[in-house]
Amino acid sequence: MVQFILPEQVPDRETFEGWTRWRLTRHSFIPAPRISSDEYELMRPREQQLHDLHRAATHANLPMQDTPMSNELTRVMRARLQNNALKLKPNTRAGLMITGGGFQGKTETACEIAAAFEDSWLDLHNHLNPNAIPGTRDLHVPVAYVQTPVTAKPKSTCQAILDFYGAEHKNMTLPQLTRQVRASLHDHGTRVLILDDITRLKMHRADDQDTLDLLRAFMSMNTTLVLIGVDIPRSGLLRAGKYDKHTGDWIFPPPSANLGDRKETQTERRFKLIHLEPFRYHTAAGIAAWTNHLDGLQQSLRLFASPPDMLTGGRMPEYLFRRTNGVVGLLELLVEEACTEAIATGTETITEQLLDSIALNLGDVPGRPRIDNEIPDVPSSAPPKRRRSRPRNTVFDDRGLPPDSDSEHAPNVAS
C-alpha cells in the first residue's frame, strides 16, 4: 500500500512515541509518479486533482540531500555517537555542539544521524540479545530529542526532557527534577541526548549558567550530549570553556558537586564544536557543489514543462544563490513556493521571472517560533538589473522577443 503521509499525522518528534513514529517512517514518503502532460490530459478530473495534490505533497516533502557540509557533520557525529555508546567504562562522554545559522539544516541533519544511529543500535541489541522478553525491562530509549523551551530555565529544560519520556514532573523542585532526569536517562538506556536550539538560553542570566552546569552533569550518564544552536561561539555557551588546540575540543570544568555527580565522574567535560555552513559561491568547488545540489533538487520536482536543466542551466545557479545566500532551507522554501505558483498559473516551469515574483516570508513558517537570530536574513527578490518598462496597452506591440529575453510568455501546458 502506498504510504501517503498527510499533515495531520506528522509526528511530533519531542516525545518518544512521536520520535519513534518519525524514525520508522522517515524515508517512506512516496513522491508523485513522473507522468507526461499528455498522460495527465487523459486523466479524469478527479485523478488530475489527486495527482496535483500528490505533486504538491512531493514539493512540500523534498528529500534531504547529502551536501559536503552535511557529510562532514555526519562523519564526525556518527563516529562520536558510536564510540561513546560502545564504551563500557563509567567515565564521562565527550559531547558535541553543532552551530550554524537558521534554516541551514542543523535540526534535520542531526535528527537523521541520530535516527540512523538508533536504527543500528537497536539492530545490534536484537542481534546480541535476540531472546530479550519485551516488557521485562524499562522501555529502551536510545535517543532523546528535546527542543529548548523558548524561555529556557533549568526547571523548564528538565521538564522538556522528562516530557520526551512521558515522565511525571508535577510540582517538583529543581533537585527532584534533576534526579528524575538522571533516572530517566539511566533507566531507559539513553545513549544520545539532543538539546536543540540551546542558544535560546541567554547566558547573562544566572539561571542559564545553572542550566549549563546541569547539562554538563548529564554527560556522566553514559550519554552523548548534543547541543545545537545558532552562532554558539557568540552565545556565551563557550564562556566557561577553553579551546584545546591539540584535540580541537572545548574543555569545561566539571559541574558543581550539588548536581548529583559521583566522585569518579567529577572530571572536565569535552565538546567538539562543528560548524554547519551554507553553500559558498566563490570557488569552483563551491559552485560545483551548489549546482550539484540544484541538480538533485530539480530531479525531485514534478512540473510538466520543466527542462532538465531548469535550475542548473544558464544564470539560474547564480540567481538562486543570490536569492538564498546558499542556505538549503531557504532554497527549499523558495522552490516549493515556485512550484505551487507554476502549477497554479499553468506555466509548469520555474523561470527567473516567476522567482522574482516570490518574496519569502520567514515570519510564519509552521512549527517555528519567531526568534530573531534563528531567522536568517533573506535577500530581497528585486533583481539588481535593468528592467524594461512595459506599455499598459499591449495590443499594438510587436510580440517578437529577443532570443535571450527572460520571456514572460512561458510555455503553458494547461491552456
Ligand SMILES: Nc1ncnc2c1ncn2[C@@H]1O[C@H](COP(=O)(O)OP(=O)(O)O)[C@@H](O)[C@H]1O
Ligand atoms: N541537506 C539537505 N538537503 C535538502 N534539504 C535540507 C537539507 N538540510 C536541510 N534541509 C531543509 O531545510 C529546512 C531547514 O532545515 P532545519 O534542519 O530545520 O534548519 P535549522 O535547524 O538549521 O534551522 C528543512 O525544511 C529541511 O528539510
Ligand SMILES: [Mg+2]
Ligand atoms: Mg533547527
